[in-house]
Amino acid sequence: MNGWTQRVSVVVCAYTTRRWDDLQASIESVRAQPEADEVVLVIDHAPELLALALARWDDVVIVENAQRRGLSGARNTGVLEASGDVVAFLDDDAVAEPDWVRLLVEPFVDLDIVGVGGRAEPVWPVGGRRFYSDELLWVVGCSYAGLPEGDADVRNVLGCTMAFRRWDLVQAGGFDLDTGRVGRIPLGCEETQLCIRLRQDDPDARIVLRPAALVQHRVTPDRVTWSYLLRRGFFEGVSKAALARELGREDSLSTESHYLSRTLPGAVLRELGLAGRGGLRRAAAIVACVAATVAGWALGTVAGARLGGAGSIAATADLLERAGR
Incomplete structure (x- = not known):
């Protein structure tokens, strides 16, 4: 890769046998890439899956x-295991x-770059995408309309296709254990939090998006x-x-403010103009998602205030889950 001499480890984390076929496809897609010097598979407390792997x-x-x-925690284990x-x-x-690893790691020749994100396209289940407009694809873990279409500096990357310098990850303490998904609870923001911390620790550090580094991300029927x-x-x-309590509103909401004030209103107007082609349903989904997010x-x-103003994402979610029972 034009004189590239650094080793690249690819970490895949898995927690359930329900995704066994998907996991095999994921692992095989990187094993075939010469730029991947090492593949690390982390099994998240699933003995049966560990035996299969x-x-x-x-x-x-x-x-x-x-x-x-x-x-x-699984990602942190992978980082510590990776060489x-x-x-x-x-x-x-x-x-x-096939060229995902090469394209994802090439930008690291710039020493100011500490993280690189790729693009994820959805693979829809039988029945299709239904009410999802392109602007809502983040809901299913994929790249959404409003992101840069070419290489660009961004606040944070997408979790299913990203890379970091290992030393920077270790120095930053890795991913926050109180942030992000546990099993099927749809929490998020662990990548966002890490990227913000990396840049707060070093204002010269850069996080870049490279859409050419592409993955196909399966969307399950649920x-x-x-x-x-x-x-x-x-x-x-x-x-x-x-996240705003922990790291400040400006850094935590800088991307969301433009998305809410510009991207989504334009999407609603566009979909209303396509009322006869499913636009009303897609517009309703945008409005409903925004309302749910504002409520959250x-x-x-x-x-958070009840937890003393410093409650983690996981602690806040747990409190709300218990209150809703």
Whole structure:
């Protein structure tokens, strides 16, 4: 790669046998790429899945999550296990394009760059995307309309396709264990939080988006339902409220302000003009998702105050879950 001499480790985290076929496709998509010097598979407290993986691969580093259950702990375990100078992350239900590793790590020749994100395109289940406009694809973990279409500096990257310098990850303390997804609870923001911390620690550090580094991200049928849309939007609001308390509103909401004030209103107007072609349903989904997110933000703010103003995302979500029972 034009004189590239640094080692690259690709970390994949998995927690359930329900995604076994997806996991195999994910691992195989990077094993074939010569730029991936090492593939690290972290099994998140799932003994049956661990046994399957150990029997399936003998050239993949397979380890158990040594930290608390959840995606953040699993990723941290992968970082500590990895031997690469650069650590890339791929979701267990995403398949990397053949040049994904090369394109994702090339920008690291610039020493100011500490993180690089790629693009994720959805692979829809039978029945299609239903009510999702391009602007709402973040709900299903994919790149959405409003992101830069070419290489550009961004606040944060997308979790299913990203890479960081390993040293910077270790120095920053890795991913916050109190942030991000645990099992099927749709919390988020662990990548956002990490990227903000990296830049707050070093104002010269750069996080860049490279859309050419592409993965195909499978969307499961349960994610094309109204209930998932509303739940995901709600917990996004909860996550952002906790993030704003921890890291400040300006850094935590800089991207969202433009998205809410410019991108989404334009999308609603466009969809209303396509009323005869499903536009009303897509416009309603945008409005409903925003309402759920605002509700999550408001309740997350109140819950945070009840927790003393410093409650983590996980603690805030737990309080709201218990209150709703």
